[in-house]
Amino acid sequence: MQLRHQSPNYYIRRRLLKNYPAVAGLAIILLATLVALLGYTVMPDDTPNANDGAIQLQKQLPGFKATMLRIRKNAEIEERSWLGELFFGQPTPYLLEPIAAYRLEDLKLYITPYGENTEKAYDLPGVVLALFIGDHQNSSFPNNQNVVVEGDVVRYLNVAGQEEQISRSELLQRFEEDHLEERYYLLGTDKSGRDMLSRLMYGARISLSIGLVSVLVSLLLGVTFGAMAGYFGGWTDNLIMWLMSVVWSIPGIMLVIAISLALQSRGVFVAFIAVGLTMWVDVARVVRGEILSIKEKLYIEAARAYGLNNRQIIWGHVLPNLAGSLIVIATANFAAAILLEAGLSFLGLSVQPPTPSWGIMIYEGYHAIGTQNSWHLVVFPAVAISLMVLSFNLLGNGLRDAFDPKTLIK
Template sequence: MSEITGSLSTLALQKFKQDFWGVFSFWFIVLVGFVSVFAYVLAPDNSQHANQMHLSIHSKKPGFKVQMLSIPSSIAQDQSVIDRLFFGKKNPASEIPISAYRITGNKLLYTEYASDGLEGAEKELDLNNYQNFNKATFIKEQTFIFGTDKYGRDLLSRILVGARISFFIGFVAVFISLVIGIFMGSVAGYFGGKIDAFIMWIINVTWSIPTLLLVIAITLALGKGFWQVFIAVGLTMWVEVARVVRGQIISVKEMQYVTAARALGFNDFRIITKHILPNIMAPVIVISAANFAAAILIESGLSFLGIGAQPPMASWGAMIKDHYNYIILGKPYLALIPGFCIMSLVMAFMLIGNALRDALDVKSA
């Protein structure tokens, strides 16, 4: 019989590596995280919130191509490289879809793009205002890989930028839920008695309120906005963490290593943080992965209802809200693409949660 060597964390890591879907989900989440951080580097439309509107080419199918005239902004750029890299350009070039153009002297004559067989308006641009005019930089053929939304914005860019909200809300909400949940659960489980009864009363009251209704109430109290949604979702998810931590502490607080710590004169804070919590974190890690998925779904639901991330901020839930009626108008991809993104990210967190549960199960090691 082979001897099992290594710490429990090493054994858990080895078991996790053997789970194909767990490893696949991990790298998928890493990829989404990379896209979220560098969205404006990867997105074809690097304006803030990918909000370049072209109403003449609204609701175009994936793969749509058009010539785009880019007119540099006359407003001075006072943006740092870091700000532009992570938050997009504040003053992007004005983009005009065109169907034809010609250069006559110092003037650029162009015909604006018009769909449905209509003839676009003819306009001219005085090239004397642009000393470094170069046709190759002013006029380019642009391909919209995912097509355009109902406002003529690049759908791919909106998807990439919208990944930020869905991805980071998981981190913020789970962090808030862990801080509150671990504290409340630790106090209730360790001290017991009236303190436990009081905290459990708070937990039960919070638990009895529908999650979405509680999030809506907190959001309305804090106001509509980006960070308000993050905080609201986090404040509704701590009860599950608290119940798990409380139950785990109740089951281990009378074990020998805790009794030995008390006999050595360690205070309650050190016993909880240094001796008990490190030994009960496995189920907390698993429930955190599930809370990631729940936070993404709640934020998408709030954005769909119009009380989540506010326009022009890109959000997958808001994109579904804007285009769900296009499902019966022959352009279902406008709603299905962001819906598939939500489903994929939620599924990845659920799969990695299942893999962590199996890997951290010491009984099967």
């Protein structure tokens, strides 16, 4: 019977799929990646940075429900396309006010604000309509009014100062349909009354994007310098090893502070650069060590004899044999980048508010420790960080075992 030979990749996949912790880690990473890619389109709060909240609902526990009065802003709000909402969110045209009860009398709206016993009155047109604010010269609206009620018709000036009208029944219908909202906070609210679930979901985009860019930066620098040091040796190796020792001796936080001072900036861009520059040495050391062994192989001597130059040998014959090692170290660096970014955000050296980052959320929760209903402000982002780091570590361990030649045939 003829034996069927399989490629090494077949055995790598088979070994990886038999490693259930690694598969579980991969599943969690893929789910987090899907959430990060879909972003605002799957978040309960799709406003930019998931920043739509009411301070009256601060630090509410998971499972909290509230009735929201949505008051129309007196401004034109751009309606973004699906692609625009995916990347940047949809600005809300409403101001939120949580209420315990409400009643209507003619065109007056009386509400009982959440947590209060006194009533508050609103003119219904001011709640439903986007009105012109300021002085105007329209004589049919005396005393600079922007709304005039005439029987069953409500005339008003829109935000552009143009006169429009609406019937009472239509005004009441729009109020009932668009301006009362029941909100459910699955993971509760933060200290500013914002939805914790939405901010955690957006934090996944921040952490994974910084991790990805940082790993790419570290691979680009690490592979380049490591390959040069290992392949050429001599003074090139000594110079690059000296540079790696210098970078290795600088604490990551000090390097971030130095970059922030040099760029006179703090934020996501600085985090991309700083986190990547703190991890390339690990990659370079692994690549250098592997190449010191590979360059003595017979197929490298054959490539030289065939007339290939150094660049062709490195990129065509040396680096492809490092793919397994680079994949494993990339997953480990991804986990390290997420941890480092969270630490930098906690210290205020990375992503800046109001952009939600898991590190910033822990920082805000840390300052609420000791106050009522504050445990979830720290626990949920901490669990998200731990789960993501654990997933990458499990996947990295699984890849390491899968790429081990001694286990490929098992």
